Amino acid sequence: MENIIEIKSLVKKFGDFTAVSDININIKKGEIFGLLGPNGAGKSTTINMILGLLAPTSGKIIVNGTDMQKEPEKARNEIGIVTQETVVEPELTGEQNLMIFGRLYHIPTSELQKGIDFALKLADLTAFKDAYAGTYSGGMKRRLETAKSLMHAPKILLLDEPTTGLDIQNRSKIWDVLREINKNQNVTILLTTQYLEEADQLCNRIGIIDHGKMIALGTPTELRQKIGTGSVIEVSADKEDLQKVAAVFKKAGLEPKILTNKVVASGGSKGTEKIEALVKAISASKITIHNISMHEPTIDDVFLKLTGSEVRDTTGDYQGGRGMMMRRGR
Ligand SMILES: Nc1ncnc2c1ncn2[C@@H]1O[C@H](COP(=O)(O)OP(=O)(O)O)[C@@H](O)[C@H]1O
Numbered sequence: 001m002e003n004i005i006e007i008k009s010l011v012k013k014f015g016d017f018t019a020v021s022d023i024n025i026n027i028k029k030g031e032i033f034g035l036l037g038p039n040g041a042g043k044s045t046t047i048n049m050i051l052g053l054l055a056p057t058s059g060k061i062i063v064n065g066t067d068m069q070k071e072p073e074k075a076r077n078e079i080g081i082v083t084q085e086t087v088v089e090p091e092l093t094g095e096q097n098l099m100i101f102g103r104l105y106h107i108p109t110s111e112l113q114k115g116i117d118f119a120l121k122l123a124d125l126t127a128f129k130d131a132y133a134g135t136y137s138g139g140m141k142r143r144l145e146t147a148k149s150l151m152h153a154p155k156i157l158l159l160d161e162p163t164t165g166l167d168i169q170n171r172s173k174i175w176d177v178l179r180e181i182n183k184n185q186n187v188t189i190l191l192t193t194q195y196l197e198e199a200d201q202l203c204n205r206i207g208i209i210d211h212g213k214m215i216a217l218g219t220p221t222e223l224r225q226k227i228g229t230g231s232v233i234e235v236s237a238d239k240e241d242l243q244k245v246a247a248v249f250k251k252a253g254l255e256p257k258i259l260t261n262k263v264v265a266s267g268g269s270k271g272t273e274k275i276e277a278l279v280k281a282i283s284a285s286k287i288t289i290h291n292i293s294m295h296e297p298t299i300d301d302v303f304l305k306l307t308g309s310e311v312r313d314t315t316g317d318y319q320g321g322r323g324m325m326m327r328r329g330r
């Protein structure tokens with residue numbers, strides 16, 4: 001398949017600090033590609049270089065055959081962008097917001113209304129076009145942002161954390177809009193996210209980025225296969241008991257890994273038998289545990305396996321991958 005964006009050995013340094021370190025990605029025409037990583041991973045820095053807003057320290061970005069450094073205007077024209085901040089004018093209606101934006105982008109007057117109607121429809125905002133943007137919900141504001149970026153009918157849409165902070169209903173509404181744009185308008189989508197579930201459900205391929213480095217790249221299924229087949233078993237307990245819990249894991253024939261507030265191991269294909277053995281061994285050991293569970297491998301488990309560190313927060317209220325953000329726990 002044809003590459004619509006090629007990112008080659010991309011590096012960005014801020015002084016001595018390397019924010020993006022030798023990133024290579026080929027984004028194929030028609031795909032939804034997700035750059036997944038915790039806060040500070042280097043996602044926005046990468047996106048800003050692809051947009052030509054930030055000059056790479058080294059490396060190359062080719063957008064639809066055009067070198068971003070050599071012909072930035074031409075390359076940028078191929079791209080619609082939704083930034084991390086929402087910039088809608090609350091005192092204007094949805095339609096007026098788009099009108100102003102279209103003028104800023106020099107969309108010819110003859111095409112402006114058509115572009116607006118098209119964008120409103122794609123973002124599923126036609127029914128609300130005459131309402132003041134200030135009255136829109138968070139999700140509708142994000143959709144208005146997306147609509148703005150679609151008015152000039154770009155081939156590529158770049159979105160930097162389009163759903164961060166939105167609740168699950170609004171998030172899935174945005175996913176629907178993006179799927180629709182991707183499928184029916186043939187727009188290639190590159191988005192960044194901290195949500196495991198978003199990457200998993202929405203994206204054809206995912207690049208996991210951490211400390212500026214791409215640590216894994218593949219389809220959600222390929223990534224999950226990296227940790228082997230079968231399920232992941234986890235037992236949470238008080239911190240001071242985790243060593244003892246790990247010893248019990250070993251007795252049950254499992255290879256434990258101790259995390260902040262729990263012990264995890266891959267159950268392999270015999271997860272159910274292993275968990276039964278583990279429950280018995282734990283009861284015999286008289287260690288007090290808080291919870292024992294088994295789940296299908298998630299992208300989070302992949303991250304753990306590849307980096308050896310957790311991405312979830314350390315408060316311990318993590319209950320499995322759904323809607324969980326990537327936050328680094330130390
Ligand atoms: N202009 C800058 N000057 C110095 N450091 C920066 C600058 N922009 C980003 N960084 C640093 O680069 C790293 C990656 O940032 P960023 O790309 O914003 O991460 P993400 O979008 O994944 O949260 C962070 O450690 C951030 O503090």
Ligand SMILES: [Mg+2]
Pocket residue numbers: 043044045084160161
């Ligand atoms: Mg960011």
